[in-house]
């Protein structure tokens with residue numbers, strides 16, 4: 148009897164030891180493999196391209212998801228409370244590096260940790276968003292890529308394509324810090340070229356269709372900064388503006404593709420590649436966020452939607468066409 152009991156106790160003990168041995172092993176494996184936590188603000192073609200670039204940028208630097216690194220991806224669906232819970236989840240999942248795609252996502256991450264390194268994925272102006280002390284010396288746990296777009300070049304192109312235009316309406320959302328900054332830049336650039344400027348600020352995506360109807364009857368051109376709320380509703384904007392044949396100058400390639408007329412823009416995929424590489428350098432210990440300057444792009448490509456130009460009755464001068472990257476097939 149006694150020895151049977153002893154045997155049972157021993158068996159339990161041995162089983163316990165085996166189980167704990169394996170669990171410990173697993174933890175060790177997880178420690179070897181770094182985790183990259185990615186928080187994307189919302190889905191729209193530009194941010195989706197940036198995320199695709201991030202994955203490839205990490206890969207080019209030797210970090211392959213599922214092989215020697217794990218990506219945990221979350222999409223906040225433009226919801227502030229989701230963004231903060233997801234930030235916390237990414238931290239709880241023991242991310243070694245966090246990446247925020249678009250300003251509201253980066254701000255949510257920054258509010259959740261001042262220790263873990265955060266890489267900014269295409270943030271218009273990290274300083275005015277309160278994310279870094281300066282672009283040259285970020286100073287804290289945050290560095291990354293800015294997608295500040297070449298606003299002056301965009302307006303130079305706009306007046307070349309639309310020499311008769313006298314007024315421009317700037318469309319953006321009041322909820323986004325990034326857009327306020329760029330809208331102010333746009334106003335300066337447009338005024339310098341002699342255009343009259345009016346801002347149309349929407350509180351949420353619900354007001355976009357009606358606002359674009361009003362704009363289309365009041366201004367000659369619609370300008371859109373890198374605003375996530377508007378980018379997410381680009382189809383609506385194009386549908387409404389098309390009714391009065393009002394041309395749209397957005398600030399990125401993906402929005403031209405969806406029915407904008409033209410822009411000078413930074414390739415969204417390239418923004419992602421650069422973000423992924425910066426995250427890889429932090430993972431491998433090559434760089435420290437506090438002393439790594441924010442990466443900015445000097446110039447952009449000329450992007451034209453020729454089908455949309457035809458639809459609006461606009462002839463694109465040959466010299467511009469020959470330099471441009473052509474995208475899109477029109478908005479219908």
Ligand code: TRP
Nearest residue numbers: 193249250270271325373374378
């Ligand atoms: N710069 C934007 C931000 O800071 C994010 C962004 C990147 C974006 N590319 C875009 C927004 C294209 C609209 C369209 O939030």
